[in-house]
Amino acid sequence: MNKRTLSYIAILLGVALASCKKDYTDTSGPSSSQAFNSPNALTDVAVGLQNWYTAGRGGLVYNTITADGILTNQLYVVNAGNTDEAQLGTGGGAVQNTNGVVTGLWGVSNKIIYDANLVLAQTPKIVTDKNYASGLIAYASVFKAMAIGDLATFWDQVPTGIADTLGASNVGFETAPQGYLNALTVINDALTTIGANPIGSSFLVNTPNSIDIPNTLYALKARYSLFAGNYADALAAAQQVNLTVKSVFGYNTVVTNPIFTLATSTNNIYQPVDSAMGLPAGLQPDAGDKREPFYIAIGANPRYRISGFFNATNAPIPVYLPGEMMLIMAECYTRQGNLVSGANWLDSVVLKQPAKDPFGVGAGLSTPVTYTGQNDLLNQIYKHRCIELFMGGLRLADQRRFSRPVTERKRSFLPFPFVERNGNANTPADPTF
Numbered sequence: 001m002n003k004r005t006l007s008y009i010a011i012l013l014g015v016a017l018a019s020c021k022k023d024y025t026d027t028s029g030p031s032s033s034q035a036f037n038s039p040n041a042l043t044d045v046a047v048g049l050q051n052w053y054t055a056g057r058g059g060l061v062y063n064t065i066t067a068d069g070i071l072t073n074q075l076y077v078v079n080a081g082n083t084d085e086a087q088l089g090t091g092g093g094a095v096q097n098t099n100g101v102v103t104g105l106w107g108v109s110n111k112i113i114y115d116a117n118l119v120l121a122q123t124p125k126i127v128t129d130k131n132y133a134s135g136l137i138a139y140a141s142v143f144k145a146m147a148i149g150d151l152a153t154f155w156d157q158v159p160t161g162i163a164d165t166l167g168a169s170n171v172g173f174e175t176a177p178q179g180y181l182n183a184l185t186v187i188n189d190a191l192t193t194i195g196a197n198p199i200g201s202s203f204l205v206n207t208p209n210s211i212d213i214p215n216t217l218y219a220l221k222a223r224y225s226l227f228a229g230n231y232a233d234a235l236a237a238a239q240q241v242n243l244t245v246k247s248v249f250g251y252n253t254v255v256t257n258p259i260f261t262l263a264t265s266t267n268n269i270y271q272p273v274d275s276a277m278g279l280p281a282g283l284q285p286d287a288g289d290k291r292e293p294f295y296i297a298i299g300a301n302p303r304y305r306i307s308g309f310f311n312a313t314n315a316p317i318p319v320y321l322p323g324e325m326m327l328i329m330a331e332c333y334t335r336q337g338n339l340v341s342g343a344n345w346l347d348s349v350v351l352k353q354p355a356k357d358p359f360g361v362g363a364g365l366s367t368p369v370t371y372t373g374q375n376d377l378l379n380q381i382y383k384h385r386c387i388e389l390f391m392g393g394l395r396l397a398d399q400r401r402f403s404r405p406v407t408e409r410k411r412s413f414l415p416f417p418f419v420e421r422n423g424n425a426n427t428p429a430d431p432t433f
Contacts, residue, residue, distance in 0.1 A: 047208065
């Protein structure tokens with residue numbers, strides 16, 4: 001993380017979580033006109049998007065992994081004194097509209113979208129270097145798209161826009177599937193931009209270099225196209241991703257891996273439910289599946305402990321895994337009736353040795369999959385998505401997509417936080433489950 005990143009952390013520490021007032025400006029800092037009047041200022045704000053997304057208990061990395069992991073029975077709450085996480089662990093109506101994870105997910109997602117919108121609007125006006133501008137637009141688009149995607153994953157309806165000031169907050173809502181389509185619009189615009197003007201090296205040296213922007217855009221396009229049911233688009237996008245390239249959220253001694261810092265190292269919030277990754281009979285890892293010991297360590301108290309990408313202060317967390325792209329291709333081929341290609345791509349995951357994966361994630365099984373038809377193959381794809389992408393924040397969306405029994409989760413969607421409902425008359429009724 002470079003000095004520009006570190007300097008922006010100090011700014012973030014002075015910014016209150018503005019969602020409570022639907023006011024996303026920092027009254028303690030420069031005015032909007034000052035903050036968005038130069039390439040350097042725009043870059044500072046863009047780098048801040050990554051910090052909002054990745055840092056601490058309020059960031060979306062912690063809250064998406066936590067909410068998804070607990071709601072889908074991957075994780076259990078060790079200490080019920082962690083009230084917000086404990087509510088998720090109980091599920092159903094116990095998850096209150098004031099829940100900190102719920103409020104954090106909602107507020108920070110909207111904050112990221114708001115700031116990204118300003119960067120995207122001002123960059124063509126301010127930045128004359130087209131290659132630098134291309135980098136700014138693509139980088140901000142990555143985080144805007146993920147924030148929209150997170151809203152669509154955890155709520156059944158998402159805002160149609162961002163109300164930036166108190167008294168102008170009655171924005172409308174649309175369905176979660178439309179939210180995924182909105183994220184795809186952002187991604188496609190960014191891909192068009194970098195296609196016309198490749199990202200300049202002068203931009204890359206001024207931003208964290210752990211994220212490969214073009215590959216990440218294609219990976220997110222594949223993910224959200226899949227979630228939207230656009231299988232041809234998802235397949236084509238996944239095929240564009242270089243599976244040998246890492247794209248990660250980087251951490252260090254200043255901005256630490258939030259899952260390790262808050263949960264793994266303290267054993268105070270949550271841990272894995274069991275070595276079967278919370279999966280029911282018939283979907284549990286096969287004997288000898290090497291992904292199980294990769295993700296879950298064995299200890300004394302508790303026996304099952306978080307490992308994987310959350311086992312050190314500075315452990316990087318993948319933005320996406322190569323295995324996710326392989327499984328997207330497997331699913332898209334299968335859903336479009338090409339079972340042979342679907343099974344072949346599933347085999348590429350099932351037979352993959354850890355040493356052949358950039359992140360060391362590999363089942364290492366010796367037997368290819370066998371299946372009796374499309375539904376059986378889809379069930380096996382779901383199984384291996386759950387294992388390959390353990391604690392990846394994607395299982396809740398997968399459970400809904402694959403029509404898994406509601407008994408396998410604590411809620412299907414989150415309630416709308418009071419910080420939204422109290423300021424927006426258009427806020428929909430909470431989902432019943």
